[in-house]
Amino acid sequence: MTILVTGGCGFIGSNFVKYMLETYPEDIIVNFDKLTYAGNLENLQDIEKNPKYHFVKGDICNRLEVEDCIKKFNTDVIVNFAAESHVDRSILGPAVFIETNIAGTGILLQVAKEIGIKKFVQISTDEVYGSLGNDGKFTETTPLHPNSPYSASKTSADLLALAYEHTFGLPVVITRCSNNYGPYQFPEKLLPLMIANAFDNKPLPVYGDGMNIRDWLYVKDHCIAIDVALREGKVGEVYNIGGNNEWANINIIKLLLKIINKPESLIKYVKDRPGHDRRYAIDASKIEKELGWKPSVTFEIGLEKTIKWYLENENWWRRIISGEYQQYYQKLYGNR
Numbered sequence: 108m109t110i111l112v113t114g115g116c117g118f119i120g121s122n123f124v125k126y127m128l129e130t131y132p133e134d135i136i137v138n139f140d141k142l143t144y145a146g147n148l149e150n151l152q153d154i155e156k157n158p159k160y161h162f163v164k165g166d167i168c169n170r171l172e173v174e175d176c177i178k179k180f181n182t183d184v185i186v187n188f189a190a191e192s193h194v195d196r197s198i199l200g201p202a203v204f205i206e207t208n209i210a211g212t213g214i215l216l217q218v219a220k221e222i223g224i225k226k227f228v229q230i231s232t233d234e235v236y237g238s239l240g241n242d243g244k245f246t247e248t249t250p251l252h253p254n255s256p257y258s259a260s261k262t263s264a265d266l267l268a269l270a271y272e273h274t275f276g277l278p279v280v281i282t283r284c285s286n287n288y289g290p291y292q293f294p295e296k297l298l299p300l301m302i303a304n305a306f307d308n309k310p311l312p313v314y315g316d317g318m319n320i321r322d323w324l325y326v327k328d329h330c331i332a333i334d335v336a337l338r339e340g341k342v343g344e345v346y347n348i349g350g351n352n353e354w355a356n357i358n359i360i361k362l363l364l365k366i367i368n369k370p371e372s373l374i375k376y377v378k379d380r381p382g383h384d385r386r387y388a389i390d391a392s393k394i395e396k397e398l399g400w401k402p403s404v405t406f407e408i409g410l411e412k413t414i415k416w417y418l419e420n421e422n423w424w425r426r427i428i429s430g431e432y433q434q435y436y437q438k439l440y441g442n443r
């Protein structure tokens with residue numbers, strides 16, 4: 108089978124590409140990525156010479172590039188990770204989120220329909236459901252209520268994907284996962300940002316009261332769930348994916364500081380993210396019961412592995428934070 112992975116140079120995409128090459132040596136993986144600020148070829152250095160792996164630099168918003176690539180490699184299935192993925196950036200500048208996440212997904216769906224792709228997995232997010240109160244969890248039937256430009260753009264993409272299934276019979280499956288953590292996550296996101304700052308004894312900017320809750324899943328478990336959805340997922344269905352692992356931000360940060368032996372005095376409460384969703388929690392019983400997936404990495408082990416990876420790969424994140432990231436950091440945190 109030939110699998111087109113879009114956004115394979117990002118955090119989850121690069122973990123997925125490696126997982127698939129390791130698990131299915133007979134399959135061909137084509138990684139189609141624009142190499143935005145978040146895409147990094149270094150993430151795939153160890154497999155770039157694998158004869159079953161191909162990289163194509165391309166933009167999902169460019170119909171010709173998409174079509175050429177799908178045809179050239181006789182693509183069977185598509186897994187669409189390509190997106191602008193950071194909520195804070197969507198608040199600073201929503202336009203590229205609308206372009207990539209909505210228009211880009213629309214182009215992929217249209218070309219997939221014309222060419223007759225056998226399965227199209229849209230990688231979505233639990234953020235499409237909005238924010239929870241103290242109780243309950245998101246199920247696949249929770250009403251969609253996205254609150255940020257990022258989540259609104261991902262919700263739009265989901266609706267387009269479902270419309271292509273309903274109207275044209277395109278074999279679409281949607282996965283909606285909670286917060287991922289693990290190796291190769293760009294250091295704008297909570298955990299790697301806090302690790303990098305703590306390492307340099309810089310303040311750790313905690314938004315609001317630090318009591319917002321996220322449900323954390325180790326990235327490899329997400330990759331396994333996507334693979335299951337790709338192979339076994341029923342067309343037209345949505346599958347929630349989560350780790351049943353809720354943490355208030357401040358508690359996760361304190362745990363991290365304890366593990367790396369840094370003082371809590373580094374914590375700095377800063378102005379809240381506008382529209383900040385209070386709590387996410389995923390009910391993943393559908394994928395567990397119907398497709399037999401469940402998380403395999405405990406938070407204790409996953410966090411330890413993640414911290415170890417960032418400490419052993421200091422050059423990787425230092426190269427990132429020494430570039431354009433500096434201006435982004437100043438813009439986002441400068442007057443908080």
Ligand code: NAD
Pocket residue numbers: 113114115116117118119120139140141142143144145146147165166167168187188189190191192193207211230231232233261283284285286287288293
């Ligand atoms: P990321 O920002 O690390 O990577 C995104 C990748 O997409 C990059 O390699 C980038 O170059 C590429 N890309 C961006 N625009 C593109 C375009 N126009 N054409 C081709 N490639 C383009 O993102 P991530 O955290 O790995 O997230 C991947 C997907 O998973 C996203 O769709 C995101 O919404 C979803 N998701 C992420 C999480 C999470 O916790 N990170 C959780 C649930 C769902």
Ligand code: DAU
Pocket residue numbers: 192193194195231232233234284285286287295296297298300312313314315319320321356380387
């Ligand atoms: O839930 C899935 C989503 O998780 C994905 O769809 C997104 O692509 C991914 O970025 C992530 O979104 P979040 O907004 O939850 O992740 P982030 O790492 O940006 O923030 C996690 C929490 O930490 C959130 O409550 C905001 C808070 N935070 C974040 C940063 C960057 C801080 O308190 N300080 C910070 O500096």
